[in-house]
Amino acid sequence: MPHTRTTPAQRRRALRTRLATGRPLVVPGALNPLSARLIQDTGFEAAYLSGAVLAADLGLPDIGLTTSTEVAARAQQTTRVTDLPVLVDADTGFGEPLGVARTVQLMEDAGLAGLHLEDQVNPKRCGHLDGKAVVDRPQMVRRVRAAVDARRDPDFLLMARTDARAVEGLDAAIDRARAYVDAGADAIFPEALADEREFEAFRKAIPVPLLANMTEFGKSPLLTTRTLEDLGYDIALYPVTLLRLAMGAVEDGLRTLAAEGTQESLLPRMQTRSRLYELLGYEDHTAFDTAVFDFAPPPAT
Known part of the structure; x- marks a missing residue:
């Protein structure tokens, strides 16, 4: 069957090994399990599940309305169909600190390679919107420590995200990042940096892998x-790119269908049936089914 052919432990180790190369790991955000398979098929080495994308998929704004079990369920559906290591957005951890501990173990059980936790207050908001608020540093340190204590696989990547740049300034955000590393974070996600100088300042100050969030319109x-x-970043993240591309195409298609009364002019822009079937593994399913059911039942007596 065309499920993943690798174990979660193998994918976590692969992510750790890849991050140690010093080359940026380009990580597109999947909008559903099928798109995760396409990310793999087009040659990328990791995939991501964005909290904003999952919320949008449910018709919700990105303000902390989803639950840890909803995120874990989508994660499990995604890791089932790809051999890539998958990172997930775990928002603020869905609780303090026992909720964080439960979240880490749910995400481990879902087959993920790692997650990131952020230092926003609840209810959180998109990291590139104004009006954010962050918890105090000791509270976020407790979140990170709870995550570290709850982790069972030491290769499961625990990343701390700080949203403090927009609230407290660059120096405070760097100081927070140092504290999160001291608490056990394996990597740091500095959100909403303003320019190359700020990216460079983070790299000079923080000794662990860094993620650059290349979200659009931010x-x-x-x-x-x-x-x-050149700046020394380890992960280049494109969390919402595929959702924006897909929804733009869907909206254009709906307007064309309404205006023209047919989808014929849209056909050159569509993924073909044969390509979809190739991604879905129809041939593999058929071969597996034939191999299993290759006998005739005995005659009735």
Whole structure:
């Protein structure tokens, strides 16, 4: 069957090994399990599940309305169909600190390679919106420590995200990041940095892997992977790109269908039936089914 052919432990180790190369790991955000398979099929080495994308998929704003079990369920559906290591957005951890501990173990059980926790207050909001608020540093340190204590696989990547740049300034955000590393965070996600100088300042100050969030229409410049490599960043994240592309195409298609009364002009822009079937593994399913059911039942007596 065309499920993943690797174990969660193998995928976690693969992520750790890849991050140790010093080359930026380009990580697109999947919008559903099928798109995660396409991310793999087009040659990327990891995938991501965005909290904003999951919320949008449920018709909700990204303000902390989803639950840990909803996120874990989508994660399990995704890791089932790809051999790539998958990172997930765990928001603020869904509780203090026992909820954080439960979240870490739910995400481990879902087959993920790692997660990130952020230092926003609840209810949280998109990291590139104004009006954010962050918890005090000791409270976020407790979140990180709870995550570390709850983790059972030491290769499961625990990343701490700080949203403090927009609230307390760059220096405070760097100081927070240092504290989160001291608490056991394996990597740092500095959210909503304003320019290359700020990306560089984080790299000089923090000794663990760093993630650059290249989300569209946000507060950070859209830097190329070459620039991020020169700046020393380890992960280039594109969390919502596929959702925005897909929804833009869907909206255009609906308007065309309404205006023209047929989808015929849209056919060149569509994924073909044969390509979809290829991604879904129809041939593999058929071969497996034939191999299993290759006998005739005995005659009735």
